Amino acid sequence: MxxxxxxxxxxxxxxxxxxxxxxxxxxxxxxxxxxxxxxxxxxxxxxxxxxxxxxxxxxxxxxxxxxxxxxxxxxRLPGGTDHGLLLDLLNADEASSELRRAYMDQLTAAYREAILATATPTDPTRVVRKLYWDRAAPGGRLDDYYAGKDFPIADDLIDVPVSRLGTYTLNVNGRRHHLDWVAILR
Incomplete structure (x- = not known):
C-alpha cells in the first residue's frame, strides 16, 4: 500500500x-x-x-x-481556460454578442460601484507604487520593452509601425486626436 x-x-x-x-x-x-x-x-x-x-x-x-x-x-483558483474569466467568455464559440454585452455591462457596473464606494483622494506619498512605479519610471521596464523600438501596432492585423501613429488622425466624439508614441511612452 x-x-x-x-x-x-x-x-x-x-x-x-x-x-x-x-x-x-x-x-x-x-x-x-x-x-x-x-x-x-x-x-x-x-x-x-x-x-x-x-x-x-x-x-x-x-x-x-x-x-x-x-x-x-x-x-488557489483553477487554471486554464473555460473557468469563467472574461477572456474565456470573449473567446467562447457559443457565447452570443448579447451575452457578451450583458456580461460587460455587469462587469462595468461592478467596477463602477466598487470604485465609487472605495475611491478617496490620497496624498501621493501614501500611494502604493508596487504595481506600476518601476515599470513607468524613466529607465524602467516600459523603456526596456518599447523605447527606441519600432514595431507593428498589431502583427498581421494592422501593419502600421508605432512610429507612424502620429501621421493618423482619430476622430473621437467629434474631436481630432493624434497619437504620438514617444510622448505616450514618456
Whole structure:
C-alpha cells in the first residue's frame, strides 16, 4: 500500500521580488506567496480586506511573518481556460454578442460601484507604487520593452509601425486626436 502525502508542493515561481508556490494541503488547493516587503505585504492584506466585499477575490486564508518577509496563503483558483474569466467568455464559440454585452455591462457596473464606494483622494506619498512605479519610471521596464523600438501596432492585423501613429488622425466624439508614441511612452 502506498501512502499519499497530505502535502504536495508545486514548482516555486518568481514574480518581481515575490515567490509563489502552489500547494495542496489535505486536498485543499492553496497558493503560497512569500513577499520580502513587510510594509507592502500588510498593505496587500488590508487592500484584500477592503476589496473582498466588492469583488470575488481568492480567499486569503492566512498571513504570517516568517524569516525574510511575510507568507500569505490564498485560495488557489483553477487554471486554464473555460473557468469563467472574461477572456474565456470573449473567446467562447457559443457565447452570443448579447451575452457578451450583458456580461460587460455587469462587469462595468461592478467596477463602477466598487470604485465609487472605495475611491478617496490620497496624498501621493501614501500611494502604493508596487504595481506600476518601476515599470513607468524613466529607465524602467516600459523603456526596456518599447523605447527606441519600432514595431507593428498589431502583427498581421494592422501593419502600421508605432512610429507612424502620429501621421493618423482619430476622430473621437467629434474631436481630432493624434497619437504620438514617444510622448505616450514618456
Amino acid at each position: 502506498t501512502l499519499r502525502s497530505p502535502l504536495r508542493l508545486g514548482p516555486v515561481r518568481r514574480f518581481t521580488r515575490n515567490l509563489l508556490c502552489p500547494v495542496d494541503l489535505l486536498g485543499r488547493p492553496l497558493l503560497l506567496k512569500h513577499t520580502r516587503d513587510p510594509v507592502g505585504s500588510l498593505a496587500e492584506v488590508r487592500g484584500h480586506a477592503r476589496l473582498a466585499p466588492h469583488y470575488r477575490v481568492p480567499t486569503l486564508h492566512a498571513h504570517l511573518r516568517v524569516p525574510g518577509g511575510r507568507l500569505l496563503a490564498y485560495e
